Amino acid sequence: MKVGITTTVPVEILFAAGLSPLDLNNLFITSPSPASHLDLAERAGFPHSTCAWIKGIYSVTMKERIQTVVAVVGGDCSNTVALAEVLEKRGIEVIPFQYPYDRDPARLQGEMETLITRFSTSWKEIEKARIRLDRIRAKLSELDRLTYEENKVTGYENHLFLVSSSDFGGDSDKFESRLDSFLAMAKGRSPMREQVRLGYLGVPPIFSDIYDRMEQLGARVVFNEVQRQFSMPFETTDLVERYLLYTYPYGTDARVADITKEASVRGLDGLIHYTQTFCHRQISDIIFREEIDLPMLTLEGDRPGEVDARTFFRIETFVEMLQSGRGSALC
Numbered sequence: 001m002k003v004g005i006t007t008t009v010p011v012e013i014l015f016a017a018g019l020s021p022l023d024l025n026n027l028f029i030t031s032p033s034p035a036s037h038l039d040l041a042e043r044a045g046f047p048h049s050t051c052a053w054i055k056g057i058y059s060v061t062m063k064e065r066i067q068t069v070v071a072v073v074g075g076d077c078s079n080t081v082a083l084a085e086v087l088e089k090r091g092i093e094v095i096p097f098q099y100p101y102d103r104d105p106a107r108l109q110g111e112m113e114t115l116i117t118r119f120s121t122s123w124k125e126i127e128k129a130r131i132r133l134d135r136i137r138a139k140l141s142e143l144d145r146l147t148y149e150e151n152k153v154t155g156y157e158n159h160l161f162l163v164s165s166s167d168f169g170g171d172s173d174k175f176e177s178r179l180d181s182f183l184a185m186a187k188g189r190s191p192m193r194e195q196v197r198l199g200y201l202g203v204p205p206i207f208s209d210i211y212d213r214m215e216q217l218g219a220r221v222v223f224n225e226v227q228r229q230f231s232m233p234f235e236t237t238d239l240v241e242r243y244l245l246y247t248y249p250y251g252t253d254a255r256v257a258d259i260t261k262e263a264s265v266r267g268l269d270g271l272i273h274y275t276q277t278f279c280h281r282q283i284s285d286i287i288f289r290e291e292i293d294l295p296m297l298t299l300e301g302d303r304p305g306e307v308d309a310r311t312f313f314r315i316e317t318f319v320e321m322l323q324s325g326r327g328s329a330l331c
């Protein structure tokens with residue numbers, strides 16, 4: 001049985017229950033025509049001023065006839081609360097899940113127990129799923145290392161594999177086999193030699209070609225902040241602790257600490273902060289700019305498609321300034 005998820009949840013629970021988790025964001029953006037999903041949602045009454053990801057999630061859920069959705073109503077997106085209500089009115093079973101803002105372990109464990117009860121599984125089965133998925137997570141960390149240390153993986157390839165680890169494509173065996181083939185191929189490549197090393201912050205891009213456009217300009221993304229978090233690159237084997245270390249749901253401080261550390265490890269020259277039109281997370285830009293000591297370019301995207309001319313021009317100027325060592329005067 002396929003179960004939709006509105007963002008990263010403890011997927012070990014779903015796999016332990018023999019279910020196939022499907023990240024509805026991935027389903028939306030990899031569909032043949034993501035823009036058509038927005039039209040469908042707007043015809044259903046979603047305002048133009050609703051984030052494209054929310055409208056996309058609504059449409060793919062309806063089109064793919066997903067019967068059950070785990071909706072993250074705390075720690076991800078405030079719009080999901082209203083979206084969940086609409087889905088319920090359409091006859092879809094919605095199971096709410098929340099990351100506690102105060103990072104309280106007992107509350108997070110309680111949320112996980114609710115999923116365990118609903119999906120009729122057990123901690124024993126979850127431990128087996130954890131061990132299985134951890135093997136894949138370790139390979140994703142290797143892919144990430146090949147990106148920034150050996151310089152053999154493009155920013156887009158890094159993005160694609162890490163972002164897909166929110167649901168492992170619904171089939172962890174197929175995912176692992178694809179990942180194994182990719183790693184074998186990438187290890188045989190010659191190192192890439194771009195002039196500028198970038199970090200990408202924020203929600204995954206709605207632009208289909210942003211990584212390619214940056215690479216055309218001689219800049220490569222060697223750190224995908226949120227996508228890397230989806231892959232849970234943490235040492236712990238304790239599942240509650242793992243989902244407490246996950247930075248994305250709990251405020252900006254943990255994200256700033258993670259970005260600062262990884263920027264140093266990966267030798268970043270600058271940061272691209274991608275924000276989504278109509279998203280409350282745009283406000284985090286204030287804190288990133290105040291607390292991260294690296295040149296930063298903030299971009300905004302609305303509907304799915306290629307990078308528009310104005311955005312490309314801004315990226316080009318940013319990269320040129322970094323190349324000429326004038327990055328700190330930005331942006």
Ligand code: SF4
Nearest residue numbers: 051053054077276279
């Ligand atoms: S981009 Fe922002 S508004 Fe849109 S779904 Fe994600 S968190 Fe919500």
